[in-house]
Amino acid sequence: MLESDIRSIFKCVRCGACRSVCPVFEEIGWESSGARGRMLVALGVSQGLDVSSSVFESLNTCTTCGLCRQICPAGADPTGVVENLRHQLVLKGKMTDSQFNLHKKITSSSNSLGEVLDRKMWLGERINEVGKTADYVYFVGCLGAYRYPEIAALTFDLLKQFDVTLLPYEVCCGSPLIRTGFDADDLIAHNIEQIRIVGAHTVITGCAGCYNTLKNDYPKMFDVMHVSEFLSEHLSDLKLKRLELTVTYHDGCHLGRCNGVLEAPREVIKAICNLKEMKTNGENARCCGGGGGVRSGYPALSLLLAKKRLAEVPEGIDYIVTSCPLCLKNLTEGGSDTDVIDLVELVAFAMEQ
Numbered sequence: 001m002l003e004s005d006i007r008s009i010f011k012c013v014r015c016g017a018c019r020s021v022c023p024v025f026e027e028i029g030w031e032s033s034g035a036r037g038r039m040l041v042a043l044g045v046s047q048g049l050d051v052s053s054s055v056f057e058s059l060n061t062c063t064t065c066g067l068c069r070q071i072c073p074a075g076a077d078p079t080g081v082v083e084n085l086r087h088q089l090v091l092k093g094k095m096t097d098s099q100f101n102l103h104k105k106i107t108s109s110s111n112s113l114g115e116v117l118d119r120k121m122w123l124g125e126r127i128n129e130v131g132k133t134a135d136y137v138y139f140v141g142c143l144g145a146y147r148y149p150e151i152a153a154l155t156f157d158l159l160k161q162f163d164v165t166l167l168p169y170e171v172c173c174g175s176p177l178i179r180t181g182f183d184a185d186d187l188i189a190h191n192i193e194q195i196r197i198v199g200a201h202t203v204i205t206g207c208a209g210c211y212n213t214l215k216n217d218y219p220k221m222f223d224v225m226h227v228s229e230f231l232s233e234h235l236s237d238l239k240l241k242r243l244e245l246t247v248t249y250h251d252g253c254h255l256g257r258c259n260g261v262l263e264a265p266r267e268v269i270k271a272i273c274n275l276k277e278m279k280t281n282g283e284n285a286r287c288c289g290g291g292g293g294v295r296s297g298y299p300a301l302s303l304l305l306a307k308k309r310l311a312e313v314p315e316g317i318d319y320i321v322t323s324c325p326l327c328l329k330n331l332t333e334g335g336s337d338t339d340v341i342d343l344v345e346l347v348a349f350a351m352e353q
């Protein structure tokens with residue numbers, strides 16, 4: 001275990017504040033399913049505790065939402081301890097079947113969904129509008145390319161008017177591998193070479209997971225923006241019409257709390273319609289349950305977490321808006337009564353009027 005993680009564990013004064021915010025602890029209820037307990041499990045592993053199925057369950061049910069790190073009064077980082085220990089165990093060949101299968105799927109297909117189809121199918125005839133070089137490039141992401149092609153197309157249509165192009169051959173950013181303990185060096189090296197070919201100084205993405213990974217796990221060779229940040233900087237060029245709608249906004253953990261992109265999506269929404277906040281929001285927003293490999297490893301738990309997030313949606317709104325395809329998928333499949341849409345869909349509504 002890393003020295004910094006041991007220090008983090010010993011910073012914990014066992015106050016239990018993290019138990020009151022961890023969405024997984026609330027659902028499962030065992031001490032080992034909350035931040036404090038996960039750190040004790042991690043300490044046990046560092047001292048020779050057998051890595052049993054219950055140890056994996058403790059470590060791998062964490063969505064890496066970062067809320068415990070945010071509220072910890074002692075400055076401990078349970079999220080980091082969990083992520084780093086997953087990595088240490090994987091390096092020793094210790095992983096669950098779900099982790100093994102996810103790794104196999106991504107390394108064989110270069111996307112997190114195991115798709116064999118062309119990653120740019122969503123482009124259709126737009127293929128002729130893609131520039132070879134540009135200062136800005138739109139990183140679509142696996143979910144955008146394969147599960148939300150309409151959102152990818154809307155995003156590209158919005159961005160191309162500002163001379164934003166695409167990578168010739170984008171592959172998975174590596175987020176699902178890194179968050180579940182694997183290295184993603186090959187994917188990262190491939191995407192960096194693609195960015196170099198395009199000559200872009202800034203990569204724009206519409207996914208919280210891609211944003212977090214491009215920003216924090218790639219070498220600092222280019223700037224990273226979320227689509228919401230780019231759009232908020234170009235609001236006056238977009239000529240958006242005001243709509244008689246009230247929406248709420250769900251902050252993706254890896255975009256909002258973990259990377260501080262909180263105001264830009266709200267600025268875009270407020271330029272279009274009314275915003276009514278969810279019960280927890282901004283840096284304290286509750287997790288949708290989709291991240292950290294929980295969606296793939298523990299789908300039933302993931303959907304229970306989504307339902308709890310949906311219970312925080314305020315009354316009297318027309319849409320739940322989010323800026324992450326994984327949040328959109330999880331909240332929709334969690335059984336939302338209200339349509340969940342991406343921020344760029346709301347922008348498109350305001351441009352159609």
Ligand code: SF4
Nearest residue numbers: 012013015016018072
């Ligand atoms: S909030 Fe921090 S100090 Fe308190 S129990 Fe959780 S990890 Fe330990």
Ligand code: SF4
Nearest residue numbers: 022062063065066068
């Ligand atoms: S990162 Fe989120 S899910 Fe993981 S222990 Fe902390 S609060 Fe719980």
